Amino acid sequence: MSTRLEHNADATRYEIYLDDTLAGYADYAESTTGDRKVRDIQHTLTFPEFRGRGVAAQVVEFALNDARAEGFSVIPTCWYVEKYIAEHPEYADLVG
Template sequence: MAELEIIVTDEGDHGAYRANVEGSDRQAELTWRSVARGDGDVRNANHTFTPPEARGKGIALKLVESMIADAREQEFKIVPGCPYVAAQFDKHPDWADLRA
């Protein structure tokens, strides 16, 4: 698989991490919404999707890793609201400091 270009959108209270998928008309995506809390910027990673023809290639993980990198850089916490994101947090204990 060629280098995956991740397109990040941030609309303030919601956003997404998306990637074009070779051989598919649909993009892979990880969406998030802001969570109103008094302890800083918190984002609920609420949905991931990878087109069926591209599953099993690590694309969703790359989207989550991109959000993790942004959380470290921009100092926000993540609520793993999507089962896939929650499973990745469980597999990566080094991300525990970013879990809201």
């Protein structure tokens, strides 16, 4: 099964595709205060038929890595993103 991760900036979300079928996503809101850029990751969703395959973890990891690369800090409004960061302390520096 092929996996593709994409940043869909027009829809303000990160998407994961399994065999070219949308399997889930993490949506966000973006803001800037002065020189501080923030992505508030508000919701993570895995479609029922793809649950139990690590889809949410993959899309959240992709979102966090992209936020870091783009110079954003992250607000983990979504409970799953908050839990993921707590379990992966290498992303704790993004929270702000």
